[in-house]
Amino acid sequence: xxxxxxxxxxxxxxxxxxxxxxxxxxxxxxxxxxxxxxxxxxxxxxxxxxxxxxxxxxxxxxxxxxxxxxxxxxxxxxxxxxxxxxxxxxxxxxxxxxxxxxxxxxxxxxxxxxxxxxxxxxxxxxxxxxxxxxxxxxxxxxxxxxxxxxxxxxxxxxxxxxxxxxxxxxxxxxxxxxxxxxxxxxxxxxxxxxxxxxxxxxxxxxxxxxxxxxxxxxxxxxxxxxxxxxxxxxxxxxxxxxxxxxxxxxxxxxxxxxxxxxxxxxxxxxxxxxxxxxxx
Amino acid sequence: xxxxxxxxxxxxxxxxxxxxxxxxxxxxxxxxxxxxxxxxxxxxxxxxxxxxxxxxxxxxxxxxxxxxxxxxxxxxxxxxxxxxxxxxxxxxxxxxxxxxxxxxxxxxxxxxxxxxxxxxxxxxxxxxxxxxxxxxxxxxxxxxxxxxxxxxxxxxxxxxxxxxxxxxxxxxxxxxxxxxxxxxxxxxxxxxxxxxxxxxxxxxxxxxxxxxxxxxxxxxxxxxxxxxxxxxxxxxxxxxxxxxxxxxxxxxxxxxxxxxxxxxxxxxxxxxxxxxxxxxxxxxxxxxxxxxxxxxxxxxxxxxxxxxxxxxxxxxxxxxxxxxxxxxxxxxxxxxxxxxxxxxxxxxxxxxxxxxxxxxxxxxxxxxxxxxxxxxxxxxxxxxxxxxxxxxxxxxxxxxxxxxxxxxxxxxxxxxxxxxxxxxxxxxxxxxxxxxxxxxxxxxxxxxxxxxxxxxxxxxxxxxxxxxxxxxxxxxxxxxxxxxxxxxxxxxxxxxxxxxxxxxxxxxxxxxxxxxxxxxxxxxxxxxxxxxxxxxxxxxxxxx
Numbered sequence: 001x002x003x004x005x006x007x008x009x010x011x012x013x014x015x016x017x018x019x020x021x022x023x024x025x026x027x028x029x030x031x032x033x034x035x036x037x038x039x040x041x042x043x044x045x046x047x048x049x050x051x052x053x054x055x056x057x058x059x060x061x062x063x064x065x066x067x068x069x070x071x072x073x074x075x076x077x078x079x080x081x082x083x084x085x086x087x088x089x090x091x092x093x094x095x096x097x098x099x100x101x102x103x104x105x106x107x108x109x110x111x112x113x114x115x116x117x118x119x120x121x122x123x124x125x126x127x128x129x130x131x132x133x134x135x136x137x138x139x140x141x142x143x144x145x146x147x148x149x150x151x152x153x154x155x156x157x158x159x160x161x162x163x164x165x166x167x168x169x170x171x172x173x174x175x176x177x178x179x180x181x182x183x184x185x186x187x188x189x190x191x192x193x194x195x196x197x198x199x200x201x202x203x204x205x206x207x208x209x210x211x212x213x214x215x216x217x218x219x220x221x222x223x224x225x226x227x228x229x230x231x232x233x234x235x236x237x238x239x240x241x242x243x244x245x246x247x248x249x250x251x252x253x254x255x256x257x258x259x260x261x262x263x264x265x266x267x268x269x270x271x272x273x274x275x276x277x278x279x280x
Numbered sequence: 281x282x283x284x285x286x287x288x289x290x291x292x293x294x295x296x297x298x299x300x301x302x303x304x305x306x307x308x309x310x311x312x313x314x315x316x317x318x319x320x321x322x323x324x325x326x327x328x329x330x331x332x333x334x335x336x337x338x339x340x341x342x343x344x345x346x347x348x349x350x351x352x353x354x355x356x357x358x359x360x361x362x363x364x365x366x367x368x369x370x371x372x373x374x375x376x377x378x379x380x381x382x383x384x385x386x387x388x389x390x391x392x393x394x395x396x397x398x399x400x401x402x403x404x405x406x407x408x409x410x411x412x413x414x415x416x417x418x419x420x421x422x423x424x425x426x427x428x429x430x431x432x433x434x435x436x437x438x439x440x441x442x443x444x445x446x447x448x449x450x451x452x453x454x455x456x457x458x459x460x461x462x463x464x465x466x467x468x469x470x471x472x473x474x475x476x477x478x479x480x481x482x483x484x485x486x487x488x489x490x491x492x493x494x495x496x497x498x499x500x501x502x503x504x505x506x507x508x509x510x511x512x513x514x515x516x517x518x519x520x521x522x523x524x525x526x527x528x529x530x531x532x533x534x535x536x537x538x539x540x541x542x543x544x545x546x547x548x549x550x551x552x553x554x555x556x557x558x559x560x561x562x563x564x565x566x567x568x569x570x571x572x573x574x575x576x577x578x579x580x581x582x583x584x585x586x587x588x589x590x591x592x593x594x595x596x597x598x599x600x601x602x603x604x605x606x607x608x609x610x611x612x613x614x615x616x617x618x619x620x621x622x623x624x625x626x627x628x629x630x631x632x633x634x635x636x637x638x639x640x641x642x643x644x645x646x647x648x649x650x651x652x653x654x655x656x657x658x659x660x661x662x663x664x665x666x667x668x669x670x671x672x673x674x675x676x677x678x679x680x681x682x683x684x685x686x687x688x689x690x691x692x693x694x695x696x697x698x699x700x701x702x703x704x705x706x707x708x709x710x711x712x713x714x715x716x717x718x719x720x721x722x723x724x725x726x727x728x729x730x731x732x733x734x735x736x737x738x739x740x741x742x743x744x745x746x747x748x749x750x751x752x753x754x755x756x757x758x759x760x761x762x763x764x765x766x767x768x769x770x771x772x773x774x775x776x777x778x779x780x781x782x783x784x785x786x787x788x789x790x791x792x793x794x795x796x797x798x799x800x801x802x803x804x805x806x807x808x809x810x811x812x813x814x815x816x817x818x819x820x821x822x823x824x
Contacts, residue, residue, distance in 0.1 A: 014297075172654040179612045179633050180671060180721070181641040190667075194658030 019270030025263035029256075033083040036076035044077040045069065045228030053239070053247035063248035065239050069228075071249050074235055075256055081231035083260070085142060086215055089149035090208040096150070097157025098200055102188045104158075105165035116162070123155035128217060135223040145224060149211050160203050164196040205268040209261040232257050283352060283455055283487040284311035284334060290346035291329055291338060291511075304329055304511045306347065311455070311504075316481060316488035318498040318519075320534070321508035322736045323707050327491045330508070331457045333357075334489060335372050336364035352454060369396040373448035377460040379440040382447075383432040389443055390428025396451040408450065415446040418483060419476040438469035442476050449480065456481070458490040462497060466599040466763055467807040474500055474809075474816055493736030495538055496809035499523055500816040507531045519813055537741035538766070538811055556626070557757050558588040558611065558644070558725055563620035565610045576618055580606040582781045583620070588725065591751070593758040595772030597765060597804065603781040604761045605649075608729045611759070612646040624725070642672045645718035649730035651710030655702035661688075661713050662698040668720040687716045691746060708739035712746070719750065728760045732767050744770050765792075765808050777801045 042048050047068045054064035062071040100119075104112040134148050168174065169192065177191050216233015218224035225231045230238065235253035242250045291304035304326045311317045319327040332339065333349050336356035349356045351372060356364060368374075373396075376382045383392055390412060397408035409428070416424035419442040432440060441461055448456055458477070462470040478501050481488055492498050498505060498519070505522040507514040507530065515528040526532050563584045568577025580603045588594045596604045609615040611622055613633030622629045624644060630636045648654035655664055666684050669675040675683055685695050691712040702710055711731060718726050728747070732740035744767055750756060762768050768775055769792050777785040777798065785798040796802045809815060 172648040172650065173656040175609075175614055176646065176648065176654055176717070179614055179641065179646050180668060181633060181636070181638055182671065190659070191656055195656065197658075 013272040013274055015272045016270050018266055019272065022263040022266035022270065025259055026267055029079055029083055029260050029263075032076060032079040034080075036079050040070075040073035040076045042070040042073045044074050044230075053242040053245050053249055056248050062252040065235070065249040066241060071235070071239075071252055074230060075232065075253060078230055078232045078235055078253070079256070081142075081225045081229065082212060082215070082233070082257070085145055085149070085225075085231070086208060086211045088146045089153065089211050089215075090204060092146065092150035093153035093211075094157045094200070094204045094207060097154045097159075098161040098193075099188070100154075101158045101161030101163075102165040102192050102196075103184065105162050105169045106184050106187050106192070112162075115158075119155040119158050122151070123159075127152045127214060131214065131218050132221065132223060135218065140223050140226060145215070145218070149214060152214065153207050153211060157203065157207060161196065161200055164199055165192050168192045168195050201268045201271070202265075205265040208264050212257060212261060281353060282310040283313045283315075284317075284489070285350040286310070286330070286333075286347070287350075288347040289330065289333060289344070289349060291326070291333065291342055292345045293342045302345075302511065303342070304333075307508070307511070307513055308347075309506050309513065309516060311487050311489060313454070313487055314485040315503045316490055316501055317504045317506060318490040318492060318502035319506050319508060320492055320495060320498055321514075322493060322738050324510075325508040326511040327493075327508050328459055329511075331374075331459055331489055331491045334455065334457055335368055335374060336361075366400075369451040369453070370400050370402065371453055372455045372457065373451060373453040374457045375441075375444050375448045375459065375461050377463055379444035379461075380432065380437065382444055383440065385432050387431075388428065389430055389432060389435070393428060393443060393447045393450060396447065400451060402451060412446060412450060415449055415480070416443075418480050419443075419446055420472070420479075421446075421476075436469070438465055438473050441465065441473050445477060445480065449484070449486075452484075453486065455487045455489065458488060458492075460492050463492070463494070467765070467809070468599055468803060470497070470809070471807050471816070471819065477501060478816065494809070495523070495534055495737065496811050496815075499811055499813050500809060507534065523811055523813070534738055535811070537737040554589045556587045557590045557624065558759065559623040559626075560584065560586050560607075560611065561621045561623075563607070563610055563617050563622070565606060565615055565617040565620070567615075570618065574618060580781050581610065581617070584778075584781070584783055586776055586783070586786075588757050588759055589773075590724075590757055591755055592774070593751075593760055593772045595768035595775040596759065596761045596778060597763060597768055597775060598778035599763060599804070601780070602778040604778050605729055606781075607778075608646060608727045608759065608761055612644065612727055613641075614646075638672065642668075642721045643724040644727065645721050645723040645725070646727040647714050647718050647729065647731050649733055651702070651707065651714045654714050655710060655717075657702050659701070660698065661693075661700050661702070661705070664702070664713060665698075665716045665720055668717060672721050683720070687720055690719060690750070691716045707735055708743065711735060711739075711743055715743070715746070719754070722754075723756065725757050725759065728758055728762075730762055730764075733762065733764055740764075740767060741770075747771060765805060777804065 049064035049068040052066050052068050056063050104115050131148050219234035220237040232253045239249040287308050289307045293301050293303050321327050393412045394408040506516045514530045565581045566576030566579040598604050610617050616631035666680050669680050775787045779800045785801045
């Protein structure tokens with residue numbers, strides 16, 4: 001045998017079809033969020049149809065809404081709010097939740113107790129009510145919405161990450177690192193995070209869906225995205241009256257939400273896996 | 281006609297890259313009615329895979345690709361799954377390695393034991409319960425009438441293993457598969473369990489397949505031995521013949537690994553004046569909050585003192601719960617003691633690792649029992665071994681890589697393994713990585729906490745050899761914690777016997793194994809299985 005076998009870096013990753021398709025859809029919506037409003041055939045607030053809940057036609061690709069506005073243009077515009085606000089909020093919520101959760105698990109003692117009780121208290125406030133009060137008091141703007149949604153979803157993420165980190169924390173490899181004299185930062189980022197990343201990412205996907213739903217709830221109450229702009233959730237809400245007429249105005253925003261949220265979850269469940277089989 | 285007839289069995293596994301690997305390559309053997317055949321070999325030799333095919337089962341990712349497995353004349357490979365389900369529990373039964381994992385913690389034991397009878401509608405429930413009680417009695421369980429009403433956490437590990445046997449035997453199978461049923465038990469408990477198994481199997485004249493890596497255990501219970509390596513049969517024969525006139529070199533290697541290698545003190549150490557490198561005085565430690573008397577809720581160590589001279593080895597033996605692992609954790613600073621002192625090179629150490637200097641931490645390294653949990657599953661071998669180099673010695677980049685290669689050479693691992701994750705290594709390889717990480721710190725003392733217990737005998741012997749060699753080269757001292765007395769004998773100069781958190785006896789290597797005076801030490805040493813088919817029957821029942 002050679003003393004220096006060549007270091008082979010073979011193609012490395014195993015991607016499956018579901019993950020690829022989901023990734024493509026998420027990418028598609030991300031692009032729409034960036035450039036969509038520029039491509040919209042009509043301004044989102046303009047009334048272009050004299051009929052309300054109009055059908056799908058060559059001019060109005062997805063029909064018209066309860067005021068006769070073009071749904072296609074409104075969905076393109078709404079992508080920016082839904083994807084932007086929800087994604088920013090979920091990233092902030094999960095980042096702070098995970099970092100605090102792992103820190104609490106590693107440090108333990110008083111720090112853990114105080115932080116856990118504080119976040120428990122926070123999560124005991126009904127989320128809609130909390131959002132309502134804060135947004136009503138401060139006024140609705142995109143940064144406020146992002147922060148409020150992030151604060152509402154941090155305690156859940158914290159609980160989840162802490163529960164996982166506590167298990168990982170009792171493993172011998174963490175004990176070895178402690179006996180070596182490693183600091184908290186190293187324990188968190190190098191020893192614990194890689195082992196809880198999978199479930200934590202799955203939780204992120206789920207939380208993203210919740211945030212999309214809560215955002216539409218706030219918009220419905222008039223505290224979210226302000227008219228004439230609207231996120232997808234509010235598009236569904238404002239056109240709910242069209243449901244008995246099978247109006248496309250209510251169906252297409254639903255499809256948009258479903259395709260995004262399901263794709264995010266499928267993507268996270270089917271992330272590319274590094275092929276480890278290098279035994280030959 | 282034999283009870284089991286396995287012919288030219290082939291099992292393949294598929295890797296995540298889609299590559300197919302043949303893990304069983306044409307194995308053939310037979311088991312006669314009422315005979316116990318042992319499958320013996322190191323981890324990865326395919327012994328459990330073969331045992332599972334006797335139930336027509338292949339683990340996920342594996343497929344039976346060739347050959348026949350006949351049980352009482354019926355081929356399990358060709359049979360549809362529903363047919364196999366009919367046989368499982370009634371014709372062939374399985375006793376797993378970890379009974380604790382096989383019982384549902386939320387159900388009473390008796391309900392789980394009679395489950396097979398309920399599933400296959402073998403007999404009325406009352407009759408099944410009566411039979412279960414009979415089996416409990418046959419397996420020498422205490423209070424056979426009522427033990428079934430307890431929950432799994434209310435019985436000991438050895439009792440649970442016997443209850444798992446009762447669960448397997450209730451359907452009156454003709455073949456029982458034992459999958460390393462005593463590996464996780466203490467030597468003193470192992471004796472009771474083996475004795476119970478042997479009695480029951482003889483009474484029922486059932487056929488058995490006993491999977492193990494421990495030749496001494498197998499010698500007690502098996503009529504025939506099949507030696508496996510790399511998915512192939514190396515040698516097969518009656519137990520006596522295998523033990524006394526093995527022909528195949530691999531079998532001889534297995535037998536040689538069992539012989540305790542006497543510890544020869546390093547020549548240099550004898551001449552030097554003894555200088556304690558680690559000294560422990562009146563250590564009291566435990567778990568849970570401190571009570572009014574200053575003692576923890578559950579005390580694991582009561583006034584333990586010991587000392588380790590430079591270049592020598594101290595063995596700590598005792599059954600599980602004797603406090604030996606707690607001692608290692610206290611010395612390493614992972615568990616601050618309630619009282620008592622730990623000294624390193626004559627200087628007192630802070631109670632917790634946080635209060636110790638980097639150099640003090642570097643000079644004392646701990647190696648844990650289960651390499652599975654002691655190595656971070658998400659990091660590569662190079663990362664794991666390289667971290668202490670960066671942390672203690674500030675080595676980075678190329679210097680670190682070069683040193684990692686040297687360390688891998690030192691523990692006899694191929695350098696190509698550096699990119700692997702721990703999950704992709706064998707048990708022995710993991711333990712070597714575990715050791716390499718400790719050596720990377722360039723320590724003076726290594727605390728070895730049961731490091732060979734999870735390894736099979738050949739690999740364990742190789743690891744012990746390696747430890748001795750490293751000691752000669754690097755002037756190390758070991759504190760060697762184990763419940764396996766033969767390995768302790770092989771490496772230690774002094775042995776400390778612990779029982780219920782106290783040191784009951786200190787012995788020197790030349791006094792072993794017959795010099796023990798304390799009753800518990802005597803029991804412990806008498807319980808170590810010997811490579812002799814008559815040993816189990818010769819041990820007086822009072823010991824077990």
